Amino acid sequence: MAKMEKGFVIKAAALLMLIQILSRLLGYARNMALSNLFGQSYETDAFFAAFSIPDFIYNILIGGAITAAFIPVFSSYLAKDRPEQAWRTGSVFSSWVLLLMAVLLMLSFMFTEPLMRVLTQFSPEQMALPVALARITMVQALFMALSALATGVLQSHQHFTWPAIGVLLYNVFILVFGILLIRPIEALWPGYGVASFSVGVVIGSFATLAVQIPTLVKKGFHYRFSLDTRNEGFRRMIRLILPVMIGLSVSQINMLVTQYLATGLESGYFTAMKNAYSLMQLPVGVFAASIAVAIFPTMTAQAAAGDYPELKRSMSMGLRTSFYVTVPAAVGMIVLREPIVRLLFEFSEDFTAADTVIVAQALLYYCIGLAAYGAILILLRGFYAIQNTLMPLLISFAAIALNVVLSLALVGPLGHRGLALAYSLAGIGQCLLLIYFLRRKIGPMGLKGLSRTGLQLLFACSAMALAVWGAAELSAAVLSIAGKLGQLLQVILSIIVGIAVYFFVTGWMHMEEFTLARNLLKRRLHRKRAAASRQ
Template sequence: MLKQTETKKTIAGSAAAVGVAVMCSRVLGLIREQVFAGLFGAGFTYDSFVVAFRIPNLLRDLFGEGALSAAFVTVFSDYDATRTREETYRLASNVLTFILVLLSLLTLGGIYFAKDIVMLLAPDFDLVAGKVELTRQLTRIMLPFLVLISLSAVVMGILNTRGRFFIPALASSFFNLGSIIGGTSLAMLLPRYGQPAIVGMAVGTLIGGLLQLCVQLPTLWKTGFRYRFGLNLRDAGLHRILKLMIPATVGLSATQINIFINTNFAASCAEGSVSWLYYSFRLVQLPIGLFGVALSIAMLPVLAKQAAQKEVIKMKETMISSLTMVFALTLPATAGLIILAEPIIRLIFEHGAFTATDTIQTAQTLALFAIGLFAYSANKVLVPAFYALDKTRYPVIASFLAIGFNLVIVTLTINRLGHLAIALSTSCTMLINFIFLMGVLYVSMGGYSVRYLLKGLGKIVTSTLFLCLVLVALLPLASPWLAGNLIEQAVALFFLIFTAAIGYGLVLQLMRLPELDVIVRRVFAKIIPAKR
């Protein structure tokens, strides 16, 4: 029991560090989206930017940050536990060189075929004069972002394995800073030279990607790592990483196929649909990043080391505890986003070119995305467990099942719901993925404590219902303020969220959820360090 408690504290502590850093990043990310909303609204220009930015993001998830990060951390953690430091760092240098060469070639190919890729992803853009050409231009500018963010992911993996979580998680804040400051400055400057303002934001994306990589390098240097240029394609460690990446990449390709399908559907809906979907999903990514991604990043090195040492019982305890933490944090966030979707969107985005109609459409989309929030975050925790067990084929199967369900749901509902069908389908497929992965993991691990998980879930659901009652009761009182000026809206929303969160926390505390105590202590330890 003592060891289980220590594992909870280790993961919660690391997740707290990541969570605080991710909070900074997500807040800056929202400011970035506010800048876009104010300057470009939802429509022709921002639709083009979203599709253009989605192309390097598709490749990043497919070949870079997603599959690479999990595979690299798994092998690097094993080397760190069983090999010398020189061997471990030699592997890291070789992986960095390999990724640099491979993704540079992919980037050059993407730049050459940019128009064809745009037409494949959003063929209906050709119906609007100039939209394909603008999207192609933005794509060519932003494709090198793929190289920068993938190198950043490898550096992040090295630092996480060495127990450094805060700086790597904070690095994405510098991406947002670069995008905001560099992008906005160029957006105001470039129109004087005959270039669209949105081109400045595309260049700002590259500036942000470079900053995200560079800000981690001093911490990497302090760990003792020294990069040595060289490419050894026969390296056994590189082969292990690629072997892990192949099924993960295949699985992620299913996710990208879903994104490809959804982008096609969205591009065929009313103008602005791509933007409404993007703005709303960016908001959903705030709790996903804070809770799901933070716990996943903190948990993966722990699971990998436990797997290397054949500590199956500890692995089960780690996973169940992490899932309970995810539910405790995401279920109240889900309820809050659904109930407060419209006032949240109005406060954050309804300025400048972003209209009241955009607010309504984005809020409806946000509410549907929020339904699958807890499942999306839980999947971020479940997938690393499969990596640690070297059973990566199961997330692959889950991803391809998602394609089938996504196609069926969107096809049946797109004519009636429009772009909302895509948000609904995304949530449904995440829920299906979650159920499938939980079932397979139960069999793969020889069972785990379902009773403990359900007991905790019952307490969390009860507390979340109380949170909903608080919000429903207070909304009529806050409505006049929510319809007021910017300051009144902010005060009213803060009051609603703060009051509901306090109520939720008190009820959960009364019901004595152990993970809540661990989370609260660790978060406060990061925010208010103890005096020595």
């Protein structure tokens, strides 16, 4: 990878990581508020189950389309200095997406109750609340589709800031309106107070779109409604997107199977799994996703130019950087699972110590597959960059089948822990298959270096785990962890010790990833000093 491109990727990834960290923190604040206001209960189970219908529609229509089809084709026209063709193609694609979205949402609104009966194991007496919540949140899917299209255009222009800020605002509005509207809604419709968070979801999704519009206009936004199926670029997009749509449909069905099994457990277990999953997704969403999003336009350009050696170097750098962050994150979260959950969620009588244990159990098994799911985000973009969407589709079929089989086998003996473990094992299998078949497509990707990184990480993370465990036990003995201050100090001190040990060991082993992070930090500090001296 050229130095300029490498520097851009690093800067873009760093920016996205910062905004994603803030967004995830707000997401945890949202879940924390939800769990402490309503507990891990039927109400919160209903909220998360209701979200599955519009989420399914959004994901099959556009969830993977932007990355797999829109950005590669739109970017290719921009790279060839054909912006008019890019906008024409984008208009046709957007028109079809919005038309299909409107039709599916109307049908879902009409048949919400039968759909909810199929997707959950709620009793007939419990069905009214999730049906009402689902109908409210359906509007969100339309706004998110428009937002995703705007994001695709901006990222094709190498602009990442406002799309990421939009995600940040999404969680802000859910949290704010979720809290502010509880009492008014509960007063008008007793038993429906949790609907305040559904209203917040709709307002937040609109904000995600609105914040991108000014920059979109500056980039020369030009949309004209068109259903011209003869458009060359649109046909290319459809060829790329159809396998992804099928794969995402199966993937969403897989998640719905998990939802169905989880809602058959005691009330609140489905919410506990959602809370644990959101914690596991922090390193994936903040670090791995940021790296994948930042590196994807570069990989697409390298593939379009036929520069496969540089493409493979980009892939290798992305994977090694992702593992450097996600592996220690998984180990740290496993060691600190109960202190973290207790700190973040146990605030009221509605969320008890028993609830903490339930979430921590699920978190343990989710973390087993954390690094694999981070790598999957980068590997998928490797296939999308070379405009191959069929192989990831076939691999997703295999992973989903494995997840369903394991879920059915493990939910009996392990309950919610079995569902989390099945998800992790399926992710590891998918990651290995993606590496194997991508290597067959583009040739060796420096896996020897990846293996060396893996061995170094094993040693460094073992030392880190011992240090974190020792720090947590020592702080628990010295501090009073009955209160939030003691819990906060226990978690923060343990994390600081873990990070210090991890960086020391990886630096001592002269890992390339450590050197990259250190040099980036030095450059940032140097720029700040230079700016201060000029002032």
